[in-house]
Amino acid sequence: MIFNFLLGFVIHVIEIIENLFVGDVSDAFRFNGRTICVLEAFPPCPSIWMPVLQLKQVGSGVMVWEIQLEAIALVIDYFINSGYPTLVYCAAGIERSPLVVAWWLAKREGIPLKSAYEKIRLLNPKIQDRSYWLSPS
Numbered sequence: 001m002i003f004n005f006l007l008g009f010v011i012h013v014i015e016i017i018e019n020l021f022v023g024d025v026s027d028a029f030r031f032n033g034r035t036i037c038v039l040e041a042f043p044p045c046p047s048i049w050m051p052v053l054q055l056k057q058v059g060s061g062v063m064v065w066e067i068q069l070e071a072i073a074l075v076i077d078y079f080i081n082s083g084y085p086t087l088v089y090c091a092a093g094i095e096r097s098p099l100v101v102a103w104w105l106a107k108r109e110g111i112p113l114k115s116a117y118e119k120i121r122l123l124n125p126k127i128q129d130r131s132y133w134l135s136p137s
Contacts, residue, residue: 014123019085020076022101022120022127024093033085036075038096047089048075052096054133064133069103076104099130 013023013031021031028035029045037043038052050072052064072088079086090096098120105116113131121127 012124013087014120016101016105016120016123019080019083020101020104021085021087022093022097022124023087023089024097025089025091027093028087028089031085031087031089033087034079035087035089036072036079036100038072038088038090038100050075052090052100064099064130066103066134069100069134070107072100073104073107076101077108094124094126094128095130098124098127099133102129102131 013021013027015021019033021027021033023031025039025044028037028043028047035043035045035047037047037049040051040053043049050068052068052072054064076086076088088097088100098117102113102116102120105111105119106113109116114129117127117129117131121129
């Protein structure tokens, strides 16, 4: 269990499937495996940096391009298929990193994105569904 001093609540690294984890930036410092940082800012520790960029849209808030998520999903595939424990992390572990992992689950398991989020939320109820960040199809 890791206490996050910036946010003032306890965050757990959660294993979504075997060798695939979601967490926050403090988890990345302690994780024994491959780490993928999806923050817009440069990672604070050695990690693969694949920022999930939020693009401003007039009248509709923010948007994330699905191609960003698929590129990260390919890296997740590589690490997991190579047998590496893999942590996808963002600042608090409740928005960007769950979006990436939910996208990966949905695409790889052939389930709706909402169902993928529900699987993750069962493991950590603090997860926030950010599927509305995706660009309209």
